[in-house]
Amino acid sequence: MMRRLLSAAALIALICVVAGLWLTRAERLPEGAVASLAGDATRGEQVFWAAGCASCHAAPDAEGEARLVLAGGEAFPSEFGTFYAPNVSMHPERGIGSWDAAAFADAVQRGVSPEGAHYYPVFPYASYALAEPQDIADLWAFWQTLPASDAENRPHDVGFPFNIRRGIGLWKRLYVHDDYAVQGPLDSDAERGRYLAEALSHCGECHTPRDALGGLDRARWFAGAPNPSGRGRIPAIDSDDLNWSRREIAQYLADGFTPDFDVAGGHMASVIANLANLPEEDRDAIAAYVQAVSPSK
Amino acid sequence: MQISTTRSFLLLAALTIGGAGIAIGQTEVPAAVKARQGQMQLQSFYLSTLGEMARGNIDYDADAAQASADSLVAIAAMDWDPLWPEGTATSEVEASRALPAIWTDAEGYAAAWDAFGTAAAAVQGVAGGGLDGLRAEMGALGQSCGGCHDDYRVSND
Numbered sequence: 424m425m426r427r428l429l430s431a432a433a434l435i436a437l438i439c440v441v442a443g444l445w446l447t448r449a450e451r452l453p454e455g456a457v458a459s460l461a462g463d464a465t466r467g468e469q470v471f472w473a474a475g476c477a478s479c480h481a482a483p484d485a486e487g488e489a490r491l492v493l494a495g496g497e498a499f500p501s502e503f504g505t506f507y508a509p510n511v512s513m514h515p516e517r518g519i520g521s522w523d524a525a526a527f528a529d530a531v532q533r534g535v536s537p538e539g540a541h542y543y544p545v546f547p548y549a550s551y552a553l554a555e556p557q558d559i560a561d562l563w564a565f566w567q568t569l570p571a572s573d574a575e576n577r578p579h580d581v582g583f584p585f586n587i588r589r590g591i592g593l594w595k596r597l598y599v600h601d602d603y604a605v606q607g608p609l610d611s612d613a614e615r616g617r618y619l620a621e622a623l624s625h626c627g628e629c630h631t632p633r634d635a636l637g638g639l640d641r642a643r644w645f646a647g648a649p650n651p652s653g654r655g656r657i658p659a660i661d662s663d664d665l666n667w668s669r670r671e672i673a674q675y676l677a678d679g680f681t682p683d684f685d686v687a688g689g690h691m692a693s694v695i696a697n698l699a700n701l702p703e704e705d706r707d708a709i710a711a712y713v714q715a716v717s718p719s720k
Numbered sequence: 721m722q723i724s725t726t727r728s729f730l731l732l733a734a735l736t737i738g739g740a741g742i743a744i745g746q747t748e749v750p751a752a753v754k755a756r757q758g759q760m761q762l763q764s765f766y767l768s769t770l771g772e773m774a775r776g777n778i779d780y781d782a783d784a785a786q787a788s789a790d791s792l793v794a795i796a797a798m799d800w801d802p803l804w805p806e807g808t809a810t811s812e813v814e815a816s817r818a819l820p821a822i823w824t825d826a827e828g829y830a831a832a833w834d835a836f837g838t839a840a841a842a843v844q845g846v847a848g849g850g851l852d853g854l855r856a857e858m859g860a861l862g863q864s865c866g867g868c869h870d871d872y873r874v875s876n877d
Contacts, residue, residue: 486863650875652875654810654819654874654875655817655874655875655876656876657875658876670777674775674777678771678774678775678858678859678862679862679863679866680767680768680771680862683764683768684764684765684767684768684771685764686862686865686866686869687866687869688865688866688867688868688869688870688871688873688875689869689870689875690875691875692863692866692867692869692870699859
């Protein structure tokens with residue numbers, strides 16, 4: 424009897440372990456999803472600026488051309504510890520110069536490393552998961568034209584249990600969506616804006632509050648959040664809280680001046696440095712989308 | 721954190737509207753804090769004339785542009801040191817968004833303020849000479865504001 428109980432317990436434990444491993448496994452993109460597409464570097468540069476890659480991966484305080492050197496090093500404090508942006512330049516050892524398109528796409532859209540490990544969601548792959556495969560192929564084509572940096576990576580400073588990356592597999596099941604946060608009828612400008620804002624520029628990663636597990640609370644989209652630096656707040660920008668006109672929003676995204684001619688600082692200044700490189704229609708589209716985000720959505 | 725930030729934001733808004741800060745019942749705002757906040761408002765006021773021209777929202781007017789740029793240069797030349805007495809950081813004065821780095825990194829702060837003066841002087845050199853020249857220098861002027869807000873002001877953006 425006892426022996427039978429024990430073996431039943433062992434079987435249950437084994438099932439739990441197998442289920443746990445299965446639930447937390449790293450899932451790549453379907454084979455060929457991006458790698459089969461020919462990338463266009465010129466278009467990729469637009470994706471690069473829309474997706475805000477330089478904001479996190481350029482060296483801290485880099486300006487102008489230096490923002491194309493993706494040396495990493497910027498610190499991202501959070502409730503779970505401090506993350507450091509890695510070197511993702513084209514350096515073959517210290518950067519990602521030895522990657523191929525498939526590895527790049529798995530990292531950007533699935534948060535999976537070439538070795539099959541999960542990346543922390545401080546890397547906004549939950550947003551990029553919504554991007555068009557062609558945009559990722561174009562982005563990789565542009566990426567390969569960027570310089571190499573031999574800057575060394577700094578390990579993340581994250582304590583137990585968050586240092587167990589396997590657990591991120593569960594997080595992904597909860598928070599990586601295959602649909603947009605903002606549903607419902609949008610005009611064609613706002614639809615283009617939604618693609619730019621949700622899939623590429625990942626505005627919600629800062630402007631939407633997070634729950635206890637660090638996932639975005641989609642029911643409070645753009646409702647503002649505490650600044651992870653511990654000082655100040657990231658403002659609410661849903662249609663109840665941001666009463667700027669569409670033109671004012673679009674112009675702010677180009678030159679950084681609020682309607683009162685205050686000037687953005689902090690991370691938003693960097694976002695504007697990216698978006699300033701986009702065509703005016705794209706900033707206008709983002710503005711149309713922002714105005715369509717109602718708090719009760 | 722959230723409540724006190726909201727409150728200081730409200731206070732700041734009230735001050736902006738008409739010195740109603742005391743009505744909220746908070747401790748009195750030091751004169752230096754009021755003065756430097758007024759100085760920032762002057763900056764955005766003159767900046768708005770130039771910015772709206774650069775954006776194409778109002779017609780370019782060489783005289784008005786020049787006068788605004790001259791005013792910004794004059795603001796940059798003001799003796800700003802007395803506006804920043806110790807004990808007026810955001811943690812010490814509720815209405816203040818000034819980060820302690822202003823005092824712990826005084827050299828960096830001075831350099832950031834100088835960068836505004838340099839950018840304002842560049843705009844002054846071109847403001848009356850046509851819209852294209854003005855547009856070319858406005859980006860750097862905005863960045864000089866943002867550069868300071870980045871490191872020395874509590875971020876609400």
